C-alpha cells in the first residue's frame with residue numbers, strides 16, 4: 583500500500599483510507615502538526631491514490647503513468663504550491679495572491695487526465711491576507727472533482743474561517759522506532775548506536791531534526807549548561823559573566839543554545855515530577871540530571887524556563903546578546 587511509504591501517522595492514514603473506501607471525500611483537508619513528520623509525503627501519496635490508473639484494492643500502485651507524474655510533480659491535474667521569496671533578499675517567503683489566483687483558474691477546469699484535481703498547499707499560514715481572502719472563496723464554493731490539501735505546522739496562525747472550512751487531520755511526532763528506521767535508511771553515514779539514541783531522544787519525533795547535525799553540535803554544551811543551572815547564584819556571579827561572554831562570542835546560533843537550555847530545564851522539571859526516563863530529550867544524561875533536579879524546586883525550574891523564553895523573545899528583537907544572557911542568568915540567580 584502506498585501509504586506504507588509514510589512511517590507512523592496511523593490515525594491520519596486511517597481517516598484517509600476510510601474516506602477513500604466509502605467514497606466520502608472532503609473537498610478540503612487541513613494536515614497539521616509539527617514540522618518534518620510526514621504531512622507533505624502523505625499528501626502526495628493521497629494524491630496518487632486518488633488518481634492511480636492501475637490501483638489494487640484502492641491503493642496507489644506507485645508505478646503507473648499517473649503515480650509517476652504525481653511523484654515528479656508534472657501531472658496536469660496535480661498542483662503543488664509553497665511559499666516563495668518575492669526577491670532573493672526578502673526576509674520571508676510568502677504565498678502570493680497571483681499564485682492563488684492562477685491556481686483557482688486551473689481548478690476551474692475539469693480534470694485533464696485524472697479523476698481528481700488535487701492541490702497541495704504547503705505552509706498555508708504563509709498566505710498573505712489578500713491571498714487568504716481570495717482562497718476562502720474557493721473553500722466556500724469548491725470546484726467539482728477537486729481535493730485540496732492544506733498543510734501547516736502553525737495552525738494557530740491560521741484564520742478560524744479557513745480552519746472551519748476544512749476537515750482537520752492531526753499529525754503526531756514520529757515514534758522513536760520510526761526515527762531509528764529513518765536514521766538507518768536515510769542517514770548519510772552509518773551511525774554508532776550511542777549517536778543513534780542521542781539523535782532519537784533529541785529529535786522530538788521530527789525527521790529533519792534527527793538528520794541534522796545541529797542536533798548533536800550543541801549537545802556538547804549540555805553538561806556545561808547543567809552545571810551552570812546547578813551552580814549559578816548570587817555567590818557565583820563569576821560563572822554568570824564567564825558563560826554569557828563565551829556564548830555571546832561563540833559561533834553557534836544563540837537561539838539553538840537557548841533551545842538546548844530549554845530542553846534541559848524541561849527534562850529537569852520532568853525528572854522532578856517523577857516522569858518516565860523514556861520520555862526525556864536528554865535520556866543519556868539521566869545520571870547527571872537527577873542530582874540537579876533534587877536540589878531545585880519546581881518553582882525554581884519554571885522561573886528559569888520563563889527567563890529563557892523571555893531571552894529568546896528579546897534576541898529575536900535584536901537585543902544585545904551578552905546583556906540579554908546576563909539578564910537571563912540574573913533571573914536564574916534569583917530563582918535559585
Ligand SMILES: [Zn+2]
Nearest residue numbers: 634643646649
Ligand atoms: Zn498508480
